[in-house]
Amino acid sequence: MPDQSLIDDLITANHILFRQGVVDAYGHVSARSPDDPEHFFLTWAVAPALARASDVLTFDLEGNTPDAAGRELYSERYIHAAVYKNRPDVMGVVHSHSPAIIPFTVCDVELQPIWHMSAFLADGVGLFDTQDVAGDTDLLIKNIELGEALAKTLGTGWVALLRGHGNVVAGRSVREAVYRAIYTEANAQLQEKALRMGTRVKYLTPGEAALMNAYMKPDVRRPWELWAHDADGR
Template sequence: MWGLRIGVIAAICVAIVFPAFSRPPQALPSPLANNPKLIEDLVYANHILYHQEVLDGFGHVSVRSDRDPSHFLMSRSMAPGLVTSADIMEYDAIGEPVDARGRNSYVERYIHAAIYRVRPDVKSIVHSHSPDLIPYSVTGTILRPVYHVSAFLRLGAPIFDTQAGFGDTDMLIRDNKLGDALAKVLGNSGIALIRGHGFVAVADSTQVAVYRAIYTQLNARVQAEGMKLGTIQYLTPGEAAKAQAITEGTVARPWELWKAQVGKIE
């Protein structure tokens, strides 16, 4: 008995004096280790946006790292509806993976890198190829806030056209030059359309970025339906400013519902 106690006391003393000796050997620290809540929300965002049909097999969502704000977190290249926390990778300020370990990256990760570089207020970005938005990117019809839940569209939905400055491309934002040009067109808006391609939604949290992406798509549908019936009376700038404060201030409510709808994540 005494021998056991002496042994325990000796082990504690060794641990205090030589802490490194008493720890089990560990793998290299994960670059993601400090951000469990960010990663959980990011995985939910992938599944929610797939469930809401804003993303399909393509598109992606990212979040700015809170450990290193010049970096961001995003899934490896895969369908958003299948993303798990093990698929989340860290990217540096120019969109290159910090620790790829053989995993492939989304070609269009430069969308995210470029916007994070010039918009310190942006903490999360969604990139979607939603077909509901494409008509507004190619016809000259302007996407405008039709109802209160999409009041954030008051900030505008400028259109980035790769043809202007880049000529005939494969339409993808596949490098930092294209990313920078998109970020410049986005300006201070929450949304930018990409001609014949899709859109980006940005916000100061994952929840609001997801909210904006979902309601951008819904506004596009409602606006198209309204235009069939007649002339739309859009929200005034004053109405939109007041409505945005209310709707985005209560985004936690739909966020919890959306999480429940997608169920358990890994």
């Protein structure tokens, strides 16, 4: 039986990501079970803004669930399964098509931390291209093999971009994954603006990023309280 407070966080995470412009009808967020790390929680294929606790299903690390009962599943649930399988430290995952990052998936410009709020990007941003591993596809991560290849690209970082598609963002909690998804989108918007003003953009140094990352806590209390209040009145 999942911890109700984690399920509450997961539902609020769905609503926050919509309110903050990270997901629309598409995109999804999951939370790993702290009591049973071989399983994670994710809704069936509902639009995130409409998610309720009764929509949450339990999945294994191959992306299977015994609970579907005829309901449609997210075709890209394998993203979550593979990241949890490859990264024992990850407790929350967001997959989205948040718009400002898309140009960074198709142009030769690396997404880098432009401000302290996105210092986590300094741990590396991988670029995954389905073309490299499977040739022409619909670009969706629709099986565990593609999920594994994507997880390999994520490596030890927190963000990986998917060419012509979107991104995957990981956190030490579902709250942190939400924070990072929001600030990955914000960073992309600001970096694109800075690059229009000048080509010699000064990004955070590795030392600055490491100090900021040490300061940030996985519960991201202050922004979470604000976003949850805005999305759910919590």
